[in-house]
Amino acid sequence: MRAANPEYLLAALRSIIKAKGLTYRELADRLGVPLSTFKRHLYSPNITLEKLLDYCQEADASLDELQKLAIKLQHDNDSFFSHTQDEVFYLFPQLYDFYRELRHLRNQDSYDYMRKKYGLDKTSTYAYLRALEMLGLVKLAEDNKIQLNGPYYYRFSDDSKLSEKYKDILKEQALENPNCVRVGFSRMYLKEDQLESLNKLLAKEVLKYHSENMQSEATGEELLRNVLLFVTHHQPLTFSDGISALPNSFLQDIRKTIVQFEEQGA
Incomplete structure (x- = not known):
């Protein structure tokens, strides 16, 4: 049996806790761990094996049970953003808007296209792409060729902050309209x-x-x-105020954020 990624082991543990009707507060109290710390550990891919085993034992779950469920979750959910990717995109929405458009380009030089469309200089264009490379979503070549990693379509997990933001934007754009439609599609x-x-x-x-x-x-x-039946021209749904030039500290801020979420609870 292949090993599951730490992120899916934690997702499996959270699923087991929920299935058994346990609460985070209950388990944190039993373990003598602050609730905030316990919650952080349940989302930290760098959690120690010792802590993971302690939490499994308290939830009355074996490591083998956890591994099998994690493998299933990983197989079913490979199109989800990771917790770190979701958090970074939530905090830096212009990066997510850049990535969404990048994935939908067809038969174009995506580097030059994005740079010219949004009036970006080479430094900002590289910063967007390098940040996505740090998140494991693209691979950059020396000639500015961009290789996209992962599936074409990504889905939001149930606890995704991006998903909540997406719903809020849709609600603001349409659902609060008294004449809103019950079913809607975009980019069709x-x-x-x-x-x-x-x-x-x-x-x-x-x-x-x-x-x-x-x-x-x-x-x-x-x-x-x-x-x-309403059929209208598609209007892009954006998460930020627009794709624009980036501050010099952008990549450093991204790097710090990634480290923060990956090292929480380690």
Whole structure:
């Protein structure tokens, strides 16, 4: 059996704790560890083996059980950002916006494209890319060629701060509108004939449900609905105020942040 990454071992431990109905405070009290320290340890990939074994024992879980669950989580969730990547992107949203656009470029010289589109100098462009390389998401070549690492699409984990921020932005943009739609997609490549097919499909389904409710006498003012299909041009959803020139301390700040999250609880 291959070894699981420390991050997934911790995710497995958190899952076991939750499944057994235990609380962090309960376990921290039993172990004589401050709650804040215990929480940090559960997210620190540099946790010592001794601490990990202590926590497993207190949660009544064997190391073999933890390893098997961690392997499954790692297999299922390889498209998730790591805790460190998520935290860094949350604290430096312009870096995440840069990365999101970089991943969606097609058949273009991404280095020159990003530099020219956002009016970046070579120093700032390199700083963005070097920060992503430090996070393990890109690999830089000497000729400014960029190799993207990992799957094309990344997902947010349940406890992702980026996920919460994404929801907040969507809510601000759309969900607080009294006429908001119930279902929404963005960045969809659709032709006019495909949109027409969707219109026909929606009309058919709405009329079918309407007829069923009429026949079953499931009617009344509270059930009356206006159903509209909105199709608009995609507007980019950004996490920052924009991709712009970076301060000279940017890479140093990124490095410190990565070290901070990777060494917590070590």
